[in-house]
Amino acid sequence: MIIKNGNVVLKNSVEKKDILIENGKIAKIADEIAVNGDSVIDACGKHVFPGLIDMHVHLRDPGYEYKEDIESGSKAAVKGGFTQICCMPNTNPIMDNKVVVSYVKHKAQEINLCKVHPIGAITQGEKGEQLAQIGEMKKAGAVAISDDGVAVKSARVMRLAMEYASGFGIKCLCHCEDKELVDGGVVNEGLSSTIAGLKGIPRAAEDIIIAREIALAESLDVPVHICHVSTHSGVRLIRDAKKAGVKVTAETCPHYFAVTDEIITNFDTNTKVNPPIREEVDKQAILAGLKDGTLDCIVTDHAPHHINDKNVEYNLAAFGISGIETSFGFAITYLYKTGVLSLPEIAEKMSYAPAQILNLDGGEIKEGGVADLTIADLNESYTVNPAEFASKGKNNPFGGYKLDGVVKYTIVDGEIKYVG
Amino acid sequence: MLKRKDLLGLIDATKEEITEILDTADVMKRHLKAGEKQLPYLKGKTATILFYENSTRTRTSFELAAKYLGATVINIAAGSSSVAKGETLVDTGKTLDAQLNDFLIMRHPMGGAPYLLAKVAKAGVLNAGDGMNEHPTQALLDMLTMREHFGHLDGLKVAIVGDIKHSRVAKSNLFGLNAMGAQVRMYAPETLIPKGIDKLGAKLCKSKEETLEDADVVMGLRIQLERQQAGNFPSLNEYAEFYGVNGKDLKLAKPNAVIMHPGPVNRGVELTGKVIDHEKSRIEEQVFSGIAVRMACLKLLNDYRDSCK
16 A cells, blocks of 8 residues: 655654555655555645554443443544554453453454553552552553552552552553542632532642652652643643653643633533643643643543433533544644644654553554554544544533544554544 | 523623512512512412422422412422432423423532523523522522612622632622622631632632621621531631621621621521621511512513513
8 A cells, every 4th residue: 555645744854755555564655656556545735644542541341331332432543543542441340350451452353443452450440459460461461550530549559559560561550639639529629610619629639649659650760651631730740750850751631731621611511521621821831741741642531421421410420521533633723733733743742652651563654663544634624523423422522613634544554444 | 571591590690680680579579568479470380399408498488489479389309209219300300391390490409400400491490509509599689688778789898708618699699799780798718718709709808807897788608517527617616706797796897787698597606696686687588588589580580481482
C-alpha cells in the first residue's frame, strides 16, 4: 500500500511525502514513490499522523457490557483515529489477575480493529490493601497498573506497588483523589458549584495525592505517571518535580483544556466527570503545561455510560464522559488551530509520548516502524452528535460543538480499520 | 404576565416577574384576611406535592395554598411511595403526568432535581427547595414580608447571618433581592461561606457588627445540627456567641428594622428568645406571607398554562 501526497507529521516537521507500507511496516518514506500495482490512498491535502494512542480508556468489559464492550469500544476508537488504546481495570470482575487480562487481550485480538493493551489493577479488587498479581498480569500482556477510579488510600501500599512494579519495568498510573476531602462533592468547588448549589470538590483533593505520588517516586527513585490532571496547582507540582529530576509523567484530557465548569450550571449530567471540569485559571495552566511539556500526553479517560446512569439527579449520576470519538477534533480545534501546539507536538502528545511511557511499539512515522497511521483532513469540520457515536456511551456534553479535523483513515499494522 | 411553565429558582427572575408575583400575593392576602378561603382560580386543577425531604411548614403551606385556590391536592411522601422501591425521578415524573397532574410541587435533597423533573414532565413544576440550590417561594415570601413593612425593596440593606453555604434560602434571597435593587450582606463562619458568593452580588462582611450596622432587615438562618458534627464549627455555644443575634446586636440595626427567619428556629442559637419574640420580629408574618405567595405563584403559572391552550 502507498499513501500518496500526504502531509506527513514527522517527529519535528510536517513534510509532503509518500509512504510505502509492506508487511505491516513502513518500508519507505520518500518524496515520490512509484506505484507498482500497490493499492493507493490519495492523501493529498490531508495529514498523516502516527497512529493515535489513548493510554486511558474504559471499555467496561467484562461486567458492564451495557455501557460498552470491547467491540463497541474498539469501533469507537478507530473512528476517533486511535490505533492503540489502553483499558483500565475497573471492570467486573476487576482486572487484577492474568485471567481477566488474557480475556481482554484475546477478545480484542478477535475483534481485530485497534490494539488493546490491558492495564492491570494495582491492588486486589482495587481495594487498596493487597497488591494484585502484577508480575503475572505483566506476563499476560498488561502494560501498566492502575487503580483508576480511586486512589490507593494507603501511602504505604502505594509505595510498595511502585517499588514492586518497577522490578517488572511497568509504571503505576495514579488516579489522584483524596476521597475524604471530596466528601461527596460532584463538581469543582467554586463559583459554578455555588450557582448550581452542588457540592464542590476542592483542587486540594487532587493535589494532595499528586504531591504524595511525586514524593514517593522521588524518595524511591522510581517512575510514576499522574492520570487526568485537572488543576493549575497540580500542573505546578508536576512541573517543579520534573525540574527537580523526579521521574514523573502526566496526562490531561480534552475536557480540561477546552472548557470550564460554567457548563455544569445547567445540570447536564454529561458534564459530571472525575476529576471535575475546573475553572479558567486551571484551563490556562493545562494549556501552558501541554505547551511546556509538563503534561506529556493527551488521553480521553473515555468513560462510556448507559443513559440510565446519567438520566437522574446530578448527585446520583455516574462520573464520566464518552470522549474517544471527539478527542482528536478537540486537539485540532483547541490546541492546533489556536496556535498552542504544532502538529508534531500534537502527534507527540497523542502518540509518541504514550508509546514511550508504556513502552509500546509505535508513536512515530519512521522507516522500519510499525504501520499504524491516522489520516485526517484538518480543514474539514463537523458538528458533534453523540447519538451517532460508535460507542455505546452517548454521554458526551459537547453535542452541537463544531470541531475541526475529521479522521479519514485509521490504519493498524498496515491494514485499513476505519474509513471516514 | 409571568410566562413560565415552571418556577424553579430566582436565578433568572426579573424585577417585573417578582413584582407581579408580590402584587398578586398582596391580592391573595386581602382575600385571606377577608376570610375568603374558597377561591376559584385553580378549580378543576390537580396539584401533587412530592416531598423527598421532611418538612412541615412548606408542605402544609403549599397544600393550603393550592386548596384555598380550589385545586385537588395529593400528597406524596417519598418514603412511602414507589420512590422507596427504586423508581427514578424521571419515571415518577412521567407517572404523575399520566395521572393528569397540572402542577408538581417538589422538595428534593439534591440541587437541580426540579430541573430534571421539569424537563420530563408536562405539568408545571414548583421548586419547594432543592438541596443547596434554591427555595424560590421562601425568598418571595421573605420579600413580600419586607415590602409590606417598608413599602419597597430597592435600597434595603438585608443582613443574612448563618449557614450561607448550605442555605437555599440565602441563595434565592440573594438572587431575588439583587433583582429588586436591595443590598444583601452576608456573615457566617468561614467554613459555611460558599466559594464565589461575593461574585453573585453578596457583600461578605468581616464581623457581626459590620453586617448588622444600619441594616433594615436582620435575617437568621437555621443551622442544621449535623453541621456541627461535621466539624464546620466547634460547638453550638461558640456559634451562638459569634454568629447568633441577640438583643444587644439588634441595636446596631436601623430603629425600624425587622427580624426574620425561615424557621424552624433553634432558640438561643441563631437568634435568642428575646429576638425571636421581639416586637420587630416578623417570623409569624412570614408564615402567613408564605401561603399568599404560593397562592400567587400557582395562580400565575396556571394563568400562563391556560393561555397556552
